[in-house]
Amino acid sequence: MSFEDFFEIEHERLLGALYLVTGNRQEAEDVMQDAFVSVLQRWDLVQSLASPTGYLYRTAMNTFRTRYRRAKLAARRVLAPGSRSDEFHEVELREDVRRALGTLTPRQRAAIVLTELMDYAPSEAARVLGIKASTVRALTTQARGSLALSLGDDHE
Amino acid sequence: MSDLRATLETVRRQVRARPGAYDRVLRRYRRKERNRRLLAGVTALAIAAAGAVFVIRALDDVRGGVLRPASPVIRSTNVSRLSPVWTARVGPIGHASPVLAGGTVFVSSLDGHLYAFDARTGEVSWKGETGGAINRPPAVAGGLVFVHSTDGYLYAFAASCDEASCDPVWVGNTGSSDGAPPITSDGVVYVSSSTGDLFAFPTSCGTNGATCAPLWTGPSDGFAPVVGRGFVWDVDSGSLVAFSTSCSTLCRAVHPTFQLGGRSVSSEPAVGGDVVYVGSTDGGLFALSTACATGRRCAPLWVGETGSILEPPAIANGAVYVGTSDGRLIAFPTYCATDGGVCRPLSVADLPALLTSTPVVENGLVFAGSEDGSLSAFPTSCGRTCAPVWSTDLGVRPYSPALWDGRALFVTTHDGRVIAFTVAGRDI
Numbered sequence: 001m002s003f004e005d006f007f008e009i010e011h012e013r014l015l016g017a018l019y020l021v022t023g024n025r026q027e028a029e030d031v032m033q034d035a036f037v038s039v040l041q042r043w044d045l046v047q048s049l050a051s052p053t054g055y056l057y058r059t060a061m062n063t064f065r066t067r068y069r070r071a072k073l074a075a076r077r078v079l080a081p082g083s084r085s086d087e088f089h090e091v092e093l094r095e096d097v098r099r100a101l102g103t104l105t106p107r108q109r110a111a112i113v114l115t116e117l118m119d120y121a122p123s124e125a126a127r128v129l130g131i132k133a134s135t136v137r138a139l140t141t142q143a144r145g146s147l148a149l150s151l152g153d154d155h156e
Numbered sequence: 157m158s159d160l161r162a163t164l165e166t167v168r169r170q171v172r173a174r175p176g177a178y179d180r181v182l183r184r185y186r187r188k189e190r191n192r193r194l195l196a197g198v199t200a201l202a203i204a205a206a207g208a209v210f211v212i213r214a215l216d217d218v219r220g221g222v223l224r225p226a227s228p229v230i231r232s233t234n235v236s237r238l239s240p241v242w243t244a245r246v247g248p249i250g251h252a253s254p255v256l257a258g259g260t261v262f263v264s265s266l267d268g269h270l271y272a273f274d275a276r277t278g279e280v281s282w283k284g285e286t287g288g289a290i291n292r293p294p295a296v297a298g299g300l301v302f303v304h305s306t307d308g309y310l311y312a313f314a315a316s317c318d319e320a321s322c323d324p325v326w327v328g329n330t331g332s333s334d335g336a337p338p339i340t341s342d343g344v345v346y347v348s349s350s351t352g353d354l355f356a357f358p359t360s361c362g363t364n365g366a367t368c369a370p371l372w373t374g375p376s377d378g379f380a381p382v383v384g385r386g387f388v389w390d391v392d393s394g395s396l397v398a399f400s401t402s403c404s405t406l407c408r409a410v411h412p413t414f415q416l417g418g419r420s421v422s423s424e425p426a427v428g429g430d431v432v433y434v435g436s437t438d439g440g441l442f443a444l445s446t447a448c449a450t451g452r453r454c455a456p457l458w459v460g461e462t463g464s465i466l467e468p469p470a471i472a473n474g475a476v477y478v479g480t481s482d483g484r485l486i487a488f489p490t491y492c493a494t495d496g497g498v499c500r501p502l503s504v505a506d507l508p509a510l511l512t513s514t515p516v517v518e519n520g521l522v523f524a525g526s527e528d529g530s531l532s533a534f535p536t537s538c539g540r541t542c543a544p545v546w547s548t549d550l551g552v553r554p555y556s557p558a559l560w561d562g563r564a565l566f567v568t569t570h571d572g573r574v575i576a577f578t579v580a581g582r583d584i
Contacts (some may be wrong), residue, residue, distance in 0.1 A: 002176065007177075012172065015173050016167070020164055029173070033177075037188055040185050041185070042351055103165070113164065117161060117164045117165065117168065
């Protein structure tokens, strides 16, 4: 498979997942591009892996984590945390869903996207996010609880 | 649970990549590759530059330019373990400390020779002969070693001479029979004579033993001059005088007399920063501004009363160290006063006997030799009274030691020994 084919197959799915994690289209696209650039730099190696897709998501989540950490530091430096009120405004959503997703932290959203949407086991998600499996389970539980509170028990 | 997944899927499906996403990835990839190659090039250049510096330094080491001893730095914490590592013998030594340059110890002897020792081993690298005795230390500058012999000539030898016995590169006629010590500064070697002249010779002045003509001469009592702030400071008719370093032919002192209250100068002057220090026969240490050289008359900044001072003071770390005729080593603060007031000492150390030559200050220690044959080290951070932290009995009078990179100490004794000390006698 060529890199271009790989990009065609994976990029929309990855962009959607990253949008759910970041809540911002531009940021999701930036992270996606950086992840694909990293994959392209090592394409000879990546295409021989058992799961090039797994490598792509791991790279994307690493990129997201790095950017998130930097953004948090920058926000602390200027003593003005970035507003989260504009998250998820680029898609058509029920207002209660938008609000519910907005109540989650990016880490909680990353955990729930990987486990609920991508069907990763907590141990696999932990590897992708570079955290412990128990932390993934805790983040997922917190995210579910928060969404259930915001959207009603049927999301539980 | 399925509702949650459905909600997430709903959100995700709404996000579509903008057209040209693949091209944007390729552009970003090319930009990163270009930056990576640029960084690699810069890194390679930096490594090459660092390598070049390393090679240049290594070559300097080979030439002896930045050679450093392997022994530990001598400090107050380990000075008590100083032990001899080698001893060499020459003819009797006059009032001459060793001089270190580029891994070589230069020693002048009353037997008329200048000796060059390998500082690591104590082996004689070469020696140069003069027509009289050399009773004061050599000076090194511009790849030449200068000694003033009692035959009335200043001799310039090549410091890197590679023969066992070396001939002078050039000589300068001073007509002096006392061999006052030469000093060097900015391409000029200055030396006083017993005939009452101060000579300024260019350091580069002929080859193959040519006779060098002085740049200028001026009146002098035959003390060792010192250079500071654009002036040559010397003593004439018992008074401190200053000559402009840019003098030509016959030089007159720019300020004939400094106000020392009618007291006569007894020690060679020393310059530290903007202050020139000089001792008087009746025991005063005078601190005068170097700016005095440009005025008509000038009073001291401060005066320290000590007892008779015979050796020029040493200046280091904000203090002036002087040895007195009654066997004390006294430290005064350099900026004690500016109104001509009396300065109180920072510390006073009792030496076993009279100081033999100017003390040497390095790494928080003051080294001083005494007439009874002892060489002692005192901490610079002494209180009002000061006791030595190290002392060794060399039997006969030692002169001011010289330190090599603060790690090896070399001392000459009146009976013609050259001794190298390191901490615990470690190899240099």
